[in-house]
Amino acid sequence: MGNPGNEETTEKKIQKFLELKKQAMLGGGEKRIHAQHEKGKYTARERIQLLMDPGSFVELGGFVTHHKTEFGLDKKKYLGDGVVTGYGRVNGRLVYVYAQDFTVLGGSLGNSHAKKIVNIMNLALKTGAPLVGFNDSGGARIQEGVDALAGYGEIFFHNVLASGVIPQISVIVGPSAGGAVYSPALTDFIIMTKETSHMFVTGPSVVKTVTGEDISFEELGGSTTHTLKSGVAHFDGADEKESIELIKKILSYLPSNNLEDPPVITPTDDKSRTSEKLNRIIPDDSKLPYDMKEVIKEVVDHGEFLEIQEKWAKNIIIGFARLNGYPVGIVANQPPVLAGALDSEASIKGAKFVRLCDAFNIPIITFVDVPGFLPGVDQEWKGIIRNGAKLLYAYCEATVPKIAVVTRKAFGGAYIVMSSKHLRTDVNFAWPMAEIAVMGSEAAVNVIFRRDLEKAEDPIAKQKEIEAEYREKFYNPYSAASFGYIDEVILPSETRPKLIEALWPLLTKRENRFPKKHGNIPL
Numbered sequence: 347m348g349n350p351g352n353e354e355t356t357e358k359k360i361q362k363f364l365e366l367k368k369q370a371m372l373g374g375g376e377k378r379i380h381a382q383h384e385k386g387k388y389t390a391r392e393r394i395q396l397l398m399d400p401g402s403f404v405e406l407g408g409f410v411t412h413h414k415t416e417f418g419l420d421k422k423k424y425l426g427d428g429v430v431t432g433y434g435r436v437n438g439r440l441v442y443v444y445a446q447d448f449t450v451l452g453g454s455l456g457n458s459h460a461k462k463i464v465n466i467m468n469l470a471l472k473t474g475a476p477l478v479g480f481n482d483s484g485g486a487r488i489q490e491g492v493d494a495l496a497g498y499g500e501i502f503f504h505n506v507l508a509s510g511v512i513p514q515i516s517v518i519v520g521p522s523a524g525g526a527v528y529s530p531a532l533t534d535f536i537i538m539t540k541e542t543s544h545m546f547v548t549g550p551s552v553v554k555t556v557t558g559e560d561i562s563f564e565e566l567g568g569s570t571t572h573t574l575k576s577g578v579a580h581f582d583g584a585d586e587k588e589s590i591e592l593i594k595k596i597l598s599y600l601p602s603n604n605l606e607d608p609p610v611i612t613p614t615d616d617k618s619r620t621s622e623k624l625n626r627i628i629p630d631d632s633k634l635p636y637d638m639k640e641v642i643k644e645v646v647d648h649g650e651f652l653e654i655q656e657k658w659a660k661n662i663i664i665g666f667a668r669l670n671g672y673p674v675g676i677v678a679n680q681p682p683v684l685a686g687a688l689d690s691e692a693s694i695k696g697a698k699f700v701r702l703c704d705a706f707n708i709p710i711i712t713f714v715d716v717p718g719f720l721p722g723v724d725q726e727w728k729g730i731i732r733n734g735a736k737l738l739y740a741y742c743e744a745t746v747p748k749i750a751v752v753t754r755k756a757f758g759g760a761y762i763v764m765s766s767k768h769l770r771t772d773v774n775f776a777w778p779m780a781e782i783a784v785m786g787s788e789a790a791v792n793v794i795f796r797r798d799l800e801k802a803e804d805p806i807a808k809q810k811e812i813e814a815e816y817r818e819k820f821y822n823p824y825s826a827a828s829f830g831y832i833d834e835v836i837l838p839s840e841t842r843p844k845l846i847e848a849l850w851p852l853l854t855k856r857e858n859r860f861p862k863k864h865g866n867i868p869l
């Protein structure tokens with residue numbers, strides 16, 4: 347015979363559990379959820395549902411709370427402690443996620459909240475799966491004092507442990523202020539959302555006090571600022587749904603971890619497809635620009651190119667595409683912007699991307715049309731030496747398959763930096779219009795024939811004559827090809843099939859370097 351008292355207790359226990367679960371699902375409560383929606387923002391759980399394949403999300407740590415009492419915190423205890431954490435599938439692949447819940451104490455980060463994030467970071471690391479973090483928080487939970495800072499410290503440390511091991515994507519869907527910005531900054535990608543997301547080390551009121559500058563939230567740290575001016579953010583979604591779609595797009599090109607190859611899809615674009623348009627894209631006058639994005643789109647599968655940091659340092663183009671179904675990272679100079687010259691910002695942008703591709707086994711395809719490093723006092727004072735060295739270092743360091751196509755100019759140090767043979771690029775192509783030289787004809791003639799020109803009867807005519815001779819000699823790919831620095835001169839129209847033919851044998855490439863703790867990239 348059973349004990350009726352026990353049955354009742356069991357039922358009550360289940361009831362209590364269901365009530366707690368319901369309570370946990372509501373975060374900071376209906377009123378605050380309503381306020382969140384009023385601001386045009388989703389709740390933490392809604393964001394996760396939009397990201398994950400339907401029904402795949404599994405929550406961990408839903409009953410975690412803080413254990414603090416200072417400044418009335420004992421009366422402000424919420425199940426989950428202001429962050430939803432767990433895992434699920436994104437397009438069938440395992441992904442770990444955390445989403446800060448602004449409805450609970452403004453999504454502020456206390457120590458228990460941080461421990462939940464660190465727990466899934468560790469699981470993501472151990473299982474080799476990407477980590478996505480939704481940031482919507484007032485920062486360190488002020489009432490928890492140094493214990494909140496300790497929580498951030500742990501997150502930063504794990505961001506660094508995970509760097510180069512698993513892809514980390516930060517989505518900013520609300521405030522991200524103070525030292526809190528440094529977790530996203532340590533990850534691979536930052537996606538901001540227009541109007542509703544802000545990132546800054548100190549907010550407008552502190553700025554006003556310290557520097558006297560009057561500035562709005564949006565101007566100081568909105569998505570336009572960080573995609574256009576600072577380069578902090580890689581993408582901006584028009585709304586949260588678009589930001590979440592961007593996460594899925596990024597993940598579609600990345601392996602789950604550094605020991606895997608990137609996800610290959612069954613190719614549906616013709617691998618032998620040629621493009622007559624490319625035979626006409628370079629203007630006869632080599633001083634005139636053309637749009638390198640057109641070249642990229644003609645070459646890659648179905649013209650699909652996910653450009654990264656599209657609005658910042660536009661003189662260099664970076665992004666993901668596929669060649670015959672295989673993910674590749676594209677780096678390209680952009681002639682209409684600063685004539686495609688490399689400046690400090692372009693070098694930094696390119697370097698981080700080359701290192702990302704190298705860390706995650708993504709082959710790098712480089713399209714070169716570069717007249718050199720950007721001259722000028724401003725650039726020198728901004729440290730173009732140090733910054734240009736970053737890109738040089740990154741290309742030297744990268745051991746993934748590297749293929750380059752010189753479409754037109756490749757001058758001086760920038761020729762070397764942009765994936766030249768000398769940095770161990772595996773296959774170097776050049777179009778017949780390639781101009782591979784130490785510098786442009788005008789500058790070159792002024793340096794080496796200055797005295798002759800001074801003595802000449804008609805210096806202008808003489809200059810033109812020598813420049814023509816210089817161009818005849820150096821403005822072609824054949825001198826570089828005769829040294830083996832260019833493997834093959836190809837028709838522009840055949841670039842796609844040539845790249846595909848070059849890529850497949852390289853997919854088994856192995857290249858070892860001297861063992862070391864780590865290099866000392868010029869930062």
Ligand code: HXC
Pocket residue numbers: 450451452453454483484485486487488489495498499521523524525526
């Ligand atoms: C505790 C916080 C909080 C915080 C917000 N709240 N930020 N509680 N610690 N850091 C609480 C508020 O008291 C409020 O609770 C609720 O969250 C919602 O906040 P509101 O101010 O009503 O919302 P809103 O008007 O939308 O403004 C959002 C905000 C603002 C801009 C984020 O709250 C704000 O400025 N917060 C402080 C930001 C900040 O300075 N953080 C510290 C940064 S230093 P009630 O119960 O009243 O609704 C930092 C160091 C990290 O983070 C260092 C890492 C190394």
